Amino acid sequence: MLDDVALDTLFRAARTHNGWTSKPVTEETLRELYELVKMGPTSANSSPARFVFLMSSDSREKLRPALSEGNLAKTMSAPVTVIVAYDPFFYEHLPKLFPHADARAWFAGNRALAEETAFRNGTLQGAYLIMAARALGFDTGAMSGFDRATVDRTFFDENGWKSNFLVNIGEGDRAALFPRSPRLAFDDACMVL
Amino acid sequence: MLDDVALDTLFRAARTHNGWTSKPVTEETLRELYELVKMGPTSANSSPARFVFLMSSDSREKLRPALSEGNLAKTMSAPVTVIVAYDPFFYEHLPKLFPHADARAWFAGNRALAEETAFRNGTLQGAYLIMAARALGFDTGAMSGFDRATVDRTFFDENGWKSNFLVNIGEGDRAALFPRSPRLAFDDACMVL
Numbered sequence: 001m002l003d004d005v006a007l008d009t010l011f012r013a014a015r016t017h018n019g020w021t022s023k024p025v026t027e028e029t030l031r032e033l034y035e036l037v038k039m040g041p042t043s044a045n046s047s048p049a050r051f052v053f054l055m056s057s058d059s060r061e062k063l064r065p066a067l068s069e070g071n072l073a074k075t076m077s078a079p080v081t082v083i084v085a086y087d088p089f090f091y092e093h094l095p096k097l098f099p100h101a102d103a104r105a106w107f108a109g110n111r112a113l114a115e116e117t118a119f120r121n122g123t124l125q126g127a128y129l130i131m132a133a134r135a136l137g138f139d140t141g142a143m144s145g146f147d148r149a150t151v152d153r154t155f156f157d158e159n160g161w162k163s164n165f166l167v168n169i170g171e172g173d174r175a176a177l178f179p180r181s182p183r184l185a186f187d188d189a190c191m192v193l
Numbered sequence: 194m195l196d197d198v199a200l201d202t203l204f205r206a207a208r209t210h211n212g213w214t215s216k217p218v219t220e221e222t223l224r225e226l227y228e229l230v231k232m233g234p235t236s237a238n239s240s241p242a243r244f245v246f247l248m249s250s251d252s253r254e255k256l257r258p259a260l261s262e263g264n265l266a267k268t269m270s271a272p273v274t275v276i277v278a279y280d281p282f283f284y285e286h287l288p289k290l291f292p293h294a295d296a297r298a299w300f301a302g303n304r305a306l307a308e309e310t311a312f313r314n315g316t317l318q319g320a321y322l323i324m325a326a327r328a329l330g331f332d333t334g335a336m337s338g339f340d341r342a343t344v345d346r347t348f349f350d351e352n353g354w355k356s357n358f359l360v361n362i363g364e365g366d367r368a369a370l371f372p373r374s375p376r377l378a379f380d381d382a383c384m385v386l
Binding site for chain 1: 224234318375386
């Protein structure tokens, strides 16, 4: 079991950040981050998520037209913005990722199942990214307020990946935090049967 | 930053389990688990996930007809099986959960956006559940091999929740593990721009 400091880092004291210090995030850190994220479980080890790490000003400027107004300033100033995407044709990798069954065949002829699987499992991997970034001592700010079609046209015209959501990563500026919002009580969100 | 033991517990050494010891999981543990899960970030604090903890044999027998053959034995023998679901009408709670804007209005008239938001964010919360269970020292086994329509009809006929995926929780039997499958390399799943 993790200790209280670790549980605070991952869940209790962690916050969605809206402002960032100038402390940089290196490409080495992003590789370390992916080494954790890739180990998280996905259906049939399908691993459909793709991660585009926007580090340069140029890449951030390409993202700008797709951002909602409320997500603009914080994203342009974040050390890294990650486009959490997925590959709709993830199943082409299954002969390597899940070699003990013909898992490719489950998806190759069933577009609805492939899309649902890519979205669900790509999203799980996006959550692992948030948790892994926090585990490595960084702060995060996830966003779905952006135009997915514009991002896909701008970044994925060639490879056909689909954007899912965005995550800013860096050292958060605690002075820019909003007060914490309430959560649903156990009895409003859970049943024990 | 978390230490290596914690990173191993969450990511590196953690495995999807297929067999379970007789060590029980208590309702107190499930409440402790939810207290962590509920703190994870969701879009506009929408918190659409709902968690149904199947503890009794009766509730597990109700699930049985919906399970795929490969998920049957391990699920019937797990100390707890969680139906990770979402409430398609999650936005009715937004006046409480996101009081500083009329966020309810963003979703109430837009069924496609509400469904996408519920599925994406309910899935994120399902990943937080997996990570939180591991953080509390338990093992997990997530599954999407089941009939969602049957589960919805069996468990959610009255409240209208929708099933998303299942997670077995308990103390895993390491003797029942399969060898670990390979993962995609950084350069196959990531871009740095």
